[in-house]
Amino acid sequence: MRIAHLSDVHLGYRAYSRTNEHGMNQREYDVLQAFRRALRAVRDAEPDLVLITGDLFHAVRPPNSSLLAAYSYLSDFQKSRRNAPLVIIAGNHETPRVAGSGCILALLKHLDGVQVVYDQIDGLEIPALNATLLCIPARGVPDIERRILQPNPNTRYNLLLLHGLLEGVTQLTLERPIDRQKIVRDEWDYIALGDWHIYQQVAPNAIYAGATEFTSTNIWEEAGEPKGWVLYDADTRTHEFHKIRTRQVYDLLPIDAADMTAVELNQAIESRADALGDALNGAIVRQRVWNLHPDLRRQIDGELLRELKARALHYLLDPRPPRPSTGGRAYGQTSETDGESRLTLADEWRLFAAAYDLPADIDRAAFIELGARYLQEADATERG
Numbered sequence: 001m002r003i004a005h006l007s008d009v010h011l012g013y014r015a016y017s018r019t020n021e022h023g024m025n026q027r028e029y030d031v032l033q034a035f036r037r038a039l040r041a042v043r044d045a046e047p048d049l050v051l052i053t054g055d056l057f058h059a060v061r062p063p064n065s066s067l068l069a070a071y072s073y074l075s076d077f078q079k080s081r082r083n084a085p086l087v088i089i090a091g092n093h094e095t096p097r098v099a100g101s102g103c104i105l106a107l108l109k110h111l112d113g114v115q116v117v118y119d120q121i122d123g124l125e126i127p128a129l130n131a132t133l134l135c136i137p138a139r140g141v142p143d144i145e146r147r148i149l150q151p152n153p154n155t156r157y158n159l160l161l162l163h164g165l166l167e168g169v170t171q172l173t174l175e176r177p178i179d180r181q182k183i184v185r186d187e188w189d190y191i192a193l194g195d196w197h198i199y200q201q202v203a204p205n206a207i208y209a210g211a212t213e214f215t216s217t218n219i220w221e222e223a224g225e226p227k228g229w230v231l232y233d234a235d236t237r238t239h240e241f242h243k244i245r246t247r248q249v250y251d252l253l254p255i256d257a258a259d260m261t262a263v264e265l266n267q268a269i270e271s272r273a274d275a276l277g278d279a280l281n282g283a284i285v286r287q288r289v290w291n292l293h294p295d296l297r298r299q300i301d302g303e304l305l306r307e308l309k310a311r312a313l314h315y316l317l318d319p320r321p322p323r324p325s326t327g328g329r330a331y332g333q334t335s336e337t338d339g340e341s342r343l344t345l346a347d348e349w350r351l352f353a354a355a356y357d358l359p360a361d362i363d364r365a366a367f368i369e370l371g372a373r374y375l376q377e378a379d380a381t382e383r384g
Contacts, residue, residue, distance in 0.1 A: 001157055001234040001235065002047045006038055007192075007210065008055045008194055009055065010056075010057070012028060013031045018314075042077075048084065050087070053162065053163055058093050059094065060104065067107075075111055078113050089136070122135050123135070136160070137163055141178065157189045161194075167179060196210070214247065217356050218352070250286070252288075255288070255289045256291055257291050258290070265299070266301045269287060272287055284312065
């Protein structure tokens with residue numbers, strides 16, 4: 001059985017202020033086009049089964065433009081496949097906080113061949129494929145510890161679908177990571193994972209397909225990583241990762257402005273951007289500047305920045321002021337083992353939490369400072 005696996009599409013995602021000729025937010029349109037390219041490539045591969053492991057939509061109530069387009073794309077996609085099986089589970093972004101609120105994915109159950117799981121852990125049987133799928137949407141993750149997750153001995157193929165972060169995938173997460181031993185087991189023919197936006201093989205039979213566009217809260221950590229989908233063969237337990245074209249994202253080499261003049265700093269900013277050549281046009285770009293004193297910051301060439309911002313879809317100059325050195329090194333200085341800068345854990349928390357998707361009723365500033373205080377207290381206790 002050949003399986004096409006997509007995840008974390010985030011239809012309805014919007015960012016920056018640019019719109020296209022139709023008045024749609026350019027990033028919302030980019031995400032739609034990436035999804036369309038993925039569907040066309042999947043259709044041409046002619047898999048037996050298609051899986052989407054969560055966050056098809058970016059929000060509980062996505063924009064009508066993306067909702068209508070998604071319904072149309074998937075309707076055409078299913079017709080082209082003669083309504084072959086397509087299974088979608090819900091991710092955290094499209095799952096409402098209150099279970100009784102329903103889920104936008106329920107609309108897609110009306111498409112022929114489509115099955116959707118968005119509430120609790122549920123098992124689906126597909127007799128035509130002699131397969132059973134154990135589906136764990138975002139709302140079902142808390143029940144994993146209380147459940148015995150077992151394949152169905154009466155079907156040839158057993159798949160597990162999960163939207164959640166396993167232990168060891170990332171260090172920065174507000175959620176408690178999921179015990180790998182509960183999920184990653186050889187008895188499953190395929191374990192289709194979602195929620196992590198970077199393509200990653202966890203085991204021969206367990207894969208994060210990654211996102212289809214750059215839509216995470218920190219796209220810079222993904223710069224240079226391919227986006228796409230997975231074609232998996234359940235009989236041989238082999239797979240291929242298929243890249244799709246997306247908006248380009250560049251995180252330029254940081255500039256250390258500690259000993260620079262204004263002329264040198266402006267030249268460095270310009271040369272970093274010029275190194276991209278025509279690739280800068282329409283791209284999403286970040287330029288970090290370490291150890292930037294306020295006086296020097298005021299001397300950055302405004303005309304140069306306006307030119308760069310006009311060429312790129314989004315150009316972010318990210319200045320970092322100097323701070324007292326730690327261990328003889330200033331903020332932003334690197335060592336052979338750092339790779340970048342030595343931030344305190346509290347500093348890393350502030351950067352992470354500043355961009356993290358929070359419910360509307362939570363005070364972000366208080367949330368950030370509470371977390372930073374806990375980390376600082378823990379650090380002081382450990383050193384004491």
